[in-house]
Amino acid sequence: METLALWTGKALTFILAAFAAGVVYKLLTGGIRLRGLLLDTEPRATFSPARVQLLVFTLAAAGEYLKLLMQRPEHSGLPAPPDSVLQVLGASQVLYAGCKGWQRLLLPSLQRLMKGNRP
Amino acid sequence: MTPLAFLQAAETAPSQSASSTLGLAFGIALLVIVCAAAAAVLWNIFTGKIDLTFLLCGDDDRASMGRFQFLIFTFVIAFSYFYVVASDGKLPAIPTEVLTLLGISASTYAVGKGIDQSGGSAPPDNPPEDKK
Numbered sequence: 001m002e003t004l005a006l007w008t009g010k011a012l013t014f015i016l017a018a019f020a021a022g023v024v025y026k027l028l029t030g031g032i033r034l035r036g037l038l039l040d041t042e043p044r045a046t047f048s049p050a051r052v053q054l055l056v057f058t059l060a061a062a063g064e065y066l067k068l069l070m071q072r073p074e075h076s077g078l079p080a081p082p083d084s085v086l087q088v089l090g091a092s093q094v095l096y097a098g099c100k101g102w103q104r105l106l107l108p109s110l111q112r113l114m115k116g117n118r119p
Numbered sequence: 120m121t122p123l124a125f126l127q128a129a130e131t132a133p134s135q136s137a138s139s140t141l142g143l144a145f146g147i148a149l150l151v152i153v154c155a156a157a158a159a160v161l162w163n164i165f166t167g168k169i170d171l172t173f174l175l176c177g178d179d180d181r182a183s184m185g186r187f188q189f190l191i192f193t194f195v196i197a198f199s200y201f202y203v204v205a206s207d208g209k210l211p212a213i214p215t216e217v218l219t220l221l222g223i224s225a226s227t228y229a230v231g232k233g234i235d236q237s238g239g240s241a242p243p244d245n246p247p248e249d250k251k
Contacts, residue, residue: 082216
């Protein structure tokens, strides 16, 4: 039974890796659309610093975790990311979501309010 | 061992063995089915029958940063798990910090989706430049 569980784990993780390889291949060859990834859509398509910082911190956190994985002692299991990485990543994601909420929800509401108060 | 205990052991041993064999066969069959289904999906992705063009796009057909970062973290953790299983030869425990990492990522995606669904647009007297 333990052998079966191990083979199940290996097969499922291999499937996940194959999916990842397929998606990365499509990303690199243009099979997955990336247009507008770093642009705001409201009120017009402009360069978005909030998206850029999220991309930078996402890639940095992913790289840091992969570095931890490669440097881990043998048979020590899955490494845990440091709290500092989680805090920085959380702050970055909150900033991104906050900017998106401001542009999509609060700013249009304020503009409608200002427009309604005009004589 | 008393005779009674010996008889009880003789009676239960075959049933335990049969149950174990049945469980093993069921597990192998399930594994084969899952692998076949995954292979079919992968084949359709590579042949283009499953279109991934808009995998990262939101409702406005532009790529979404929330989806992109969620994809990256999912693949990083999945790859790490694969690497640990392959190198250690056993299924590892998943630390709480890893679950927190995935939770932060998924929460941002969910919040972004919620904002997109409930979001308003700019007033009509302030049109985008490209529509002028």
